[in-house]
Amino acid sequence: MIGMNDDAVFRALADASRRQLLDRLYDQNGQTLGELCQGLEMTRQAVAKHLAILEEANLVSVQWQGREKLHFINPVPINHIAERWINKFERRQLSALSALKKALEGDSGQ
Amino acid sequence: MIGMNDDAVFRALADASRRQLLDRLYDQNGQTLGELCQGLEMTRQAVAKHLAILEEANLVSVQWQGREKLHFINPVPINHIAERWINKFERRQLSALSALKKALEGDSGQ
DNA sequence: TTGACATGCAACCAAATAGTTGCCTATAAG
């Protein structure tokens, strides 16, 4: 759990443009900066800044391919928050479910 | 789902002080402003502003009792986000669980 | 009624944020 910074994740998720970028990456993973810019009412530099913030929060990882920078969504921090923060508030209703979930995860292997 | 504003919820959750206030309310629900201030390195007015933001995001509801304002945590918006945003990223692993969860919720009544 | 207590309201301030523009670097293609 090294480099896991809840605060950075929450702050990254606080901006609608960044959530939109994550949505776009969810629809099609591995897009370049240029592709992610298309159709947005923002300069490329603004988008790049948002992506940098998502990268810093470890919500997006990148991979260079020649002069292109491919962006991949990373679900780990979101799951992490869901685990240790959000589930807290549904523990009462879902306590029974929690054990089952762990069991299923262990079963599916990843 | 009236008044349900994802953006306000995400922005409210982005601040560590506000998350701390939610944690405190989780530990003991129905605290007054004064109680919530104790031990925090902030003025009462600063805390009041944070609580107002949490109220506006519908994460906290209040109830006046004489001259005291009691604060109660409201888990609905957090569950909402978990449902339609966060679960998205764990759908693959948990798709089987989703139906069961709905079934359990329907079963328990609230 | 008077004083203490719980909270609200408003003005103000510093720092962070989201965005811009302009220019630089590196890779690919003709």
Next chain:
DNA sequence: CTTATAGGCAACTATTTGGTTGCATGTCAA
């Protein structure tokens, strides 16, 4: 080699944010 393309870096700006101080209002208790 030259040019177009993909992206990075830095300076600057306006707005939002988190916090402060000072004062006003409403409620309980003596």
